[in-house]
Amino acid sequence: MSNAMQDMHIDIGLVNTIVARSSLSFINGEEGILEYVGYDIDDLARQSTFEETTFLLWNRRLPSGNELSDFANQISSNYDLSESMWDMIVSLPRDASPMHALRTLTSALSLEDPGVDDPSEEANLRKSLVMLAKMPTLIAGFDRHRKGLDLVRPDTTATIADNFLYMLTGEKPTERMARAMDICLILHADHGFNASTFASLVTISTLSDMYSAVTTAIGTLKGPLHGGANQGVMYMLQEIESIDAVEEYVLDKFSNKERIMGFGHRVYKAYDPRATYLKTFAKGIAQDTGNTSLFEMSQKIEEIMDREVGAKGIYPNVDFYSATTYFSLGIDLDLFTPMFAMSRVSGWTAHCLEYLQENRLIRPRCDYVGPHKQEYVSISQR
Numbered sequence: 094m095s096n097a098m099q100d101m102h103i104d105i106g107l108v109n110t111i112v113a114r115s116s117l118s119f120i121n122g123e124e125g126i127l128e129y130v131g132y133d134i135d136d137l138a139r140q141s142t143f144e145e146t147t148f149l150l151w152n153r154r155l156p157s158g159n160e161l162s163d164f165a166n167q168i169s170s171n172y173d174l175s176e177s178m179w180d181m182i183v184s185l186p187r188d189a190s191p192m193h194a195l196r197t198l199t200s201a202l203s204l205e206d207p208g209v210d211d212p213s214e215e216a217n218l219r220k221s222l223v224m225l226a227k228m229p230t231l232i233a234g235f236d237r238h239r240k241g242l243d244l245v246r247p248d249t250t251a252t253i254a255d256n257f258l259y260m261l262t263g264e265k266p267t268e269r270m271a272r273a274m275d276i277c278l279i280l281h282a283d284h285g286f287n288a289s290t291f292a293s294l295v296t297i298s299t300l301s302d303m304y305s306a307v308t309t310a311i312g313t314l315k316g317p318l319h320g321g322a323n324q325g326v327m328y329m330l331q332e333i334e335s336i337d338a339v340e341e342y343v344l345d346k347f348s349n350k351e352r353i354m355g356f357g358h359r360v361y362k363a364y365d366p367r368a369t370y371l372k373t374f375a376k377g378i379a380q381d382t383g384n385t386s387l388f389e390m391s392q393k394i395e396e397i398m399d400r401e402v403g404a405k406g407i408y409p410n411v412d413f414y415s416a417t418t419y420f421s422l423g424i425d426l427d428l429f430t431p432m433f434a435m436s437r438v439s440g441w442t443a444h445c446l447e448y449l450q451e452n453r454l455i456r457p458r459c460d461y462v463g464p465h466k467q468e469y470v471s472i473s474q475r
C-alpha cells in the first residue's frame with residue numbers, strides 16, 4: 094500500500110461507507126422504517142399517488158393542489174413517443190428481454206433531445222420528466238410488439254399507473270387494479286443509495302447527462318441480487334408448484350448454499366416496511382381473485398425462512414410480495430423488473446439532481462494485491 098493510502102480502509106461492497114448526504118429517503122434498518130423526505134412510506138402508500146410522490150422527491154416538499162395538477166399534466170403530455178421511437182420499438186428483436194429493450198430505448202431517448210447535454214437544473218428536471226413519462230410507454234410498447242399485438246397509444250387523460258395498464262392490455266383497468274399499480278410505484282420510488290441509485294450517481298458525478306445516468310441505473314437494477322429478484326421470486330414459486338413441496342425446496346436451497354429470492358437486505362435487518370404493506374395487499378388480491386395458492390405458498394416460505402434464518406435478520410424484502418401482487422394483476426414475469434425501473438426512475442433522477450448541487454467526482458480506490466517488478470519478456474520468448 095502506498096503512503097498516501099495508509100489511512101484508508103478497505104470496505105468491500107461499501108457495506109460500512111457513507112458516500113454522501115441526502116435528504117430524500119430515510120431508512121432505519123433495525124426498526125424497519127422508511128420515509129421519503131420525512132413522510133412515512135405507509136402514509137404515502139395509503140394516501141398519496143405516484144405523481145405526488147415524485148413531486149415530493151424532486152422538490153422535497155408536497156405540492157399544492159394546483160401544482161400537482163400542473164405537474165401531472167406536464168407528465169401526461171409527455172407520455173407519447175416520436176414516430177422514430179415507435180419505429181425503433183418495432184425494430185427490436187421480439188425475443189429480446191424487456192429489461193434489455195428498456196435500457197436500449199431509454200438510452201435512445203437522448204438521441205432526439207437537443208438539450209441532452211444542457212447541464213442546468215431546469216434542463217435536468219425536464220429530462221427527468223421526459224424519462225418518467227415515456228418509460229411506461231416504452232415498456233408497454235415493447236411488450237405488445239413482442240407479442241405481435243397492435244401498439245396502443247397512451248391515454249393522456251389517465252394517471253401513470255392507469256395509463257400503463259391500459260397500454261399494456263388495450264383495456265381500461267379497474268379502479269382497484271390501477272390503485273394497486275399506483276401503490277407499487279410509490280413503494281418502489283426511492284430507497285437511499287441502493288446499487289442502481291449509486292450507479293446513476295457515479296455516472297452523473299462525471300458531469301455526464303441524465304439519460305446516461307438512468308441508462309446506467311437500469312443496467313444495474315437488472316441484476317438478480319437487486320431489482321431482478323422479483324422475477325426470481327415468481328420463477329421460484331412456479332418451480333415449487335404446491336404448498337406441500339415448499340419445505341423440501343427451501344431446505345434443499347440451503348444445503349446447496351443457494352439464496353431464496355425475495356429475502357434478505359443489505360440495510361433491513363427487520364421486516365422491510367414495503368413488504369409489510371405489499372403482503373397485506375397480495376393477500377387482498379388473492380382473496381378477491383379466489384386464487385390464494387401463491388399467497389399461501391409465499392407465507393409458508395416465509396414461515397420456514399423465519400425458523401431457519403430469522404435470527405440472522407433475513408426477512409422478506411420488497412420483491413417478495415410485489416412478485417405475487419404483479420402476477421395477480423396478470424402481468425408477465427419478465428415485466429416485473431422494468432416496472433420497478435419505471436418507478437425507481439423518480440428516485441434515480443431525484444438523487445442525481447440532489448447530488449449535482451454539491452457534485453464531487455465519485456472515484457474510490459482499490460487495494461492492489463498483484464505482483465510488482467515483473468520482468469517484461471518479449472512475446473517470442475514466452
Ligand code: ACO
Binds near residue numbers: 405
Ligand atoms: N437466502 C438465504 N440466505 C441469505 C439470503 C437469502 N436470500 N440473503 C442473505 N443470506 C445469508 C447469506 O448466505 C449470509 O449467510 P452467512 O453469514 O452464513 O454466510 C448472510 O445472510 C449475509 O448475506 P450477505 O450476502 O453478506 O448480505 P448482503 O447484505 O451482501 O446481501 C442481498 C444482501 C444481496 C440482498 C442478499 O440478501 C440476497 O442475495 N438476497 C436475495 C436476492 C434478493 O432478494 N435481492 C433483492 C434485494 S431488495 C432490492 O434490491 C430491491
